[in-house]
Every structure is written in C-alpha cells, then in structure tokens.
Amino acid sequence: MARPNRSREAILAAAAELAASRGISATSMDDIAQFAGVSKGSLYYNFESKNELFGALFVKVQHDLVPALQETLDGCADGQDSLRVLIGEVLVRLQAQPALAKLLVAEIFRSDRNWSESVGTFRDSLAQLFSTALAAARPDLDDARSLLLASSSLGAVLTSGLEWLVFEPERSRDEVVDALMMLLVPFSPETA
CATH class of the missing domain: 1.10.10.60 (Homeodomain-like)
Known part of the structure; x- marks a missing residue:
C-alpha cells in the first residue's frame, strides 16, 4: 500500500x-x-503548474465524493427517498468543507478554464447521480428532461447549500432539503 x-x-x-x-x-x-x-x-x-494543481484538486474531489454519494444512493429505497437522501448527503459534505462549497459553486459550470475537463467530468458524474435519483422521484420525466433537470438540480443544491452555509446557518439541514424537494418534486396528490 x-x-x-x-x-x-x-x-x-x-x-x-x-x-x-x-x-x-x-x-x-x-x-x-x-x-x-x-x-x-x-x-x-x-x-x-497551477493549472495542473487545480485539475488535480477537482479529480480528488470527484474521487472522494462521487463514490460516497453513489453508496448513499445504493442504500436508498426507490422514489423520493433517493432524491431526499442524495440532497441531504451533498449538503452534509458541503457543510464539512465550506471552502470547497464556495469553490464548487464558482467553478462547476465554467468551461473556460484549463482544468475544465476535470471539472466537467466531475460535474457529469454528479449530474448522473442526480439523474438517477430524479428518475426514481419523478417517473413522469423522460430521459431528455431528466438529464436537464439533473444539471439544474445540481446547481440548485450547490447554490442553496452555499446560501445556507454563508447566510442562513441557523437553518437546519432538513429545512434546506425540504425547500429543495419542494422545488424539484412539485406537489401533487400522488406525492403527498
């Protein structure tokens, strides 16, 4: 070893x-x-170089975070539980590393950096996890809308997580998860 x-x-x-x-x-x-x-x-x-360093940073974050989130998803029941648990776990990870949360929000949707390939691979991995969870929570979505909503969900969770950490730390994680679930899984009699 x-x-x-x-x-x-x-x-x-x-x-x-x-x-x-x-x-x-x-x-x-x-x-x-x-x-x-x-x-x-x-x-x-x-x-x-600095480019190599930041590329390696995003590769490390991907290798640390994505398998842990996948393991969390694997342990979930189907339906909205998958999405709720995934959102909650991302928020826990952001809370544990607030500097990383700020960096991810600033960089994850940029494509003009030398390390964009590393960030893009990381973003795609996270979006795939969200796509899987959304498919379980929202069976009404087709594949094309699910992938677009997955990227939107990722952005919403990262931004809401940073908002929570910086401006509203008195809120509980569950409050943030509930707000995001209201956004991502619209109310209907079937989801009540």
Missing part, C-alpha cells in the same frame, strides 16, 4: 481554502506553498 503524500494533501487543501476566499486567479503558487507550509520545491515536485 502506498504511503499517503502528506505534502500533496496539504497543498490541495491550501489551494481549495485560498481559492475559495480569493478566487483562483488571485491565488498564486507562492501563496499556496506558504499556506500549506511546504517549500516551493515540494509544491513544484507535486504539481508543475
């Missing part, structure tokens, strides 16, 4: 924290090395 690269992990954590507070463009490699407590040599040993 390979030893964890603690310098690499510290660098990725520092990059996420600084980019969330300053923006990626205003975050330099020197700033990241200093914040991570590593030498510039260690930084450049792990990442040749």
Whole structure:
C-alpha cells in the first residue's frame, strides 16, 4: 500500500481554502506553498503548474465524493427517498468543507478554464447521480428532461447549500432539503 503524500494533501487543501476566499486567479503558487507550509520545491515536485494543481484538486474531489454519494444512493429505497437522501448527503459534505462549497459553486459550470475537463467530468458524474435519483422521484420525466433537470438540480443544491452555509446557518439541514424537494418534486396528490 502506498504511503499517503502528506505534502500533496496539504497543498490541495491550501489551494481549495485560498481559492475559495480569493478566487483562483488571485491565488498564486507562492501563496499556496506558504499556506500549506511546504517549500516551493515540494509544491513544484507535486504539481508543475497551477493549472495542473487545480485539475488535480477537482479529480480528488470527484474521487472522494462521487463514490460516497453513489453508496448513499445504493442504500436508498426507490422514489423520493433517493432524491431526499442524495440532497441531504451533498449538503452534509458541503457543510464539512465550506471552502470547497464556495469553490464548487464558482467553478462547476465554467468551461473556460484549463482544468475544465476535470471539472466537467466531475460535474457529469454528479449530474448522473442526480439523474438517477430524479428518475426514481419523478417517473413522469423522460430521459431528455431528466438529464436537464439533473444539471439544474445540481446547481440548485450547490447554490442553496452555499446560501445556507454563508447566510442562513441557523437553518437546519432538513429545512434546506425540504425547500429543495419542494422545488424539484412539485406537489401533487400522488406525492403527498
């Protein structure tokens, strides 16, 4: 088993924290090395450039988050429970890493960055999870509308999660989940 690269992990954590507070463009490699407590040599040993670093950050987030969310979905009953549990788990993960929440909201729908391919793969993986949960919660949707609604749902959950964390932290996670469910699964006598 390979030893964890603690310098690499510290660098990725520092990059996420600084980019969330300053923006990626205003975050330099020197700033990241200093914040991570590593030498510039260690930084450049792990990442040749800022583009490579942020690409690796989004790949890491995908590898950490998507399987955990899939496992959560696999344990759900069909119907609205899948969507409710998925939304709740995304919010729990955002709450645990508020800097990452800010970074995801800022970057997930951008396509003009050098790391856009990494972000796009991550976004597509998350949208597929939402598509699966929506198909269970909304059997009235055809595949084309389900995929579009999945991307919209992802954006709504990320944005609402950030709104909750930054401006309304006194609300419970369940209140945020309930509000999102009202948005994504319109009321009808069948869903009551």
